[in-house]
Amino acid sequence: MEPLLALTIGVLVATSVYLMLARNVLRFIFGLILISNAANLTIFTAGRLTEGQPPLVPEGLDAPAVVVANALPQALVLTAIVIGFGLFAFALVLMFRAYSTLGTLYSEDMRLAEPREDRAS
Numbered sequence: 284m285e286p287l288l289a290l291t292i293g294v295l296v297a298t299s300v301y302l303m304l305a306r307n308v309l310r311f312i313f314g315l316i317l318i319s320n321a322a323n324l325t326i327f328t329a330g331r332l333t334e335g336q337p338p339l340v341p342e343g344l345d346a347p348a349v350v351v352a353n354a355l356p357q358a359l360v361l362t363a364i365v366i367g368f369g370l371f372a373f374a375l376v377l378m379f380r381a382y383s384t385l386g387t388l389y390s391e392d393m394r395l396a397e398p399r400e401d402r403a404s
Contacts, residue, residue, distance in 0.1 A: 284332050285328060285332060288324060288327075288328045288332070289328070291324065292321050292324050292325055292328070295317050295318070295320060295321035295324070296317075296318060296321045298314070298317055299314040299315070299316075299317035299318035299321060300314070300318075301314070302314030302317065303315065303318070306389050306390050306391055307388050307389055307390075308378050308381065308388045308389070308390060308393075309378060309388050311390075312371070312374045312375065312378060315370070315371075315374065316367065316371055319363070319367040319370070320367075322363065323360045323363050323364060323367070326356050326359050326360050326363065327356050327357070327360050329356060330353045330355065330356025330357070331353065333350065333352070334350075336349050336350070336351050336352070337351065337352065338351040338352055338353070338354045339351070381393060
């Protein structure tokens with residue numbers, strides 16, 4: 284299962300880098316979401332994908348008697364998903380505001396603070 288996830292993570296990272304190199308802000312945001320998902324899968328895979336019981340310790344024992352699932356990567360991924368969704372919502376609203384103000388989604392046309400030399404005359 285890990286080799287399949289490693290291949291999926293590689294494809295997600297490659298696709299996200301391709302999208303983030305585009306001049307379109309919407310493609311950049313989609314690339315940012317894909318690289319966030321690739322990082323989540325990496326954390327999840329690093330916690331080992333083993334079948335196990337819930338991480339509960341029976342009464343009277345100091346440690347679980349059987350192999351248990353690792354809860355830390357699951358908690359980290361859940362937190363990262365929530366943070367990633369908040370970042371996506373903020374970036375989407377920011378992109379919509381930039382589009383409504385500037386009328387374009389291309390980063391080269393959004394240069395108000397630093398205009399090009401050929402237009403500055």
